[in-house]
Amino acid sequence: MAMEWTDELIARLKELWEQGLSTAEIGRQLSITKNAVVGKAHRLGLPPRPSPIRNKTAAEGAAKPVRSRAKKAEAAPVAAETEVGTPAPSAQPVEKKKAPVAKTVKASADGAAKPTKSKAKADKPASEGKPVKAAAPKEDTISPVVVEAAKEAEPAPAPRPAAPPIPQRKVAPPRRVRGALERASRQGPTCQWPIGDPGTPEFHFCGATPLPGKPYCAEHAAIAYVKIRDRRH
């Protein structure tokens, strides 16, 4: 048995999917791979999300030579599939298997789907489309707020055999911060004034609370930022 997609699991998948979480994110929360998430989502006919890749090529009707994997199939006896004309480019073969095309599923509660092409660079869906409802862990302003990072005790989802009143909100995706981003976690700024000889065990930085916008505390900033005039004494 490869995997047991229990109703509950499916429910959670749907839930997270609708929340606009990325497939990888969902996968992390469910302790499965993103592939599994995507695959299942498709099978379930969940509304497709705006994918980074555009499949416009289909419009041209140009043959899509992609699918290297499909090449394997190519080795197999391939019945010549003639296009048989197809006068209208927009017309699509009705005989084709009915794809799980969602019928107008745009009204989803997703703030992620932004058809806008506005130049607003604020667009950063790369991280994750965070609708307003879901947790928004990526809030970093330059405020001196100290945020305690949530820690993950156990990656495995706790089984909830009984009375699971919609536990879905697992907020605080603890997932290991490995993204290229979030390198700037300036939570506790400290005075960077060096004390001691670099290279010696005694060496350290002041560590006091720095002045706003300064790398040094008041005491050391006074030394660090000496007016040129004064310097010359």
Next chain:
DNA sequence: CCCTGATTCGC
């Protein structure tokens, strides 16, 4: 490189 979702197809 990292990320993203989509698709194919062996199992």
Next chain:
DNA sequence: GCGAATCAGG
């Protein structure tokens, strides 16, 4: 039905 492998765009 499942999901790794692969693709493909950012």
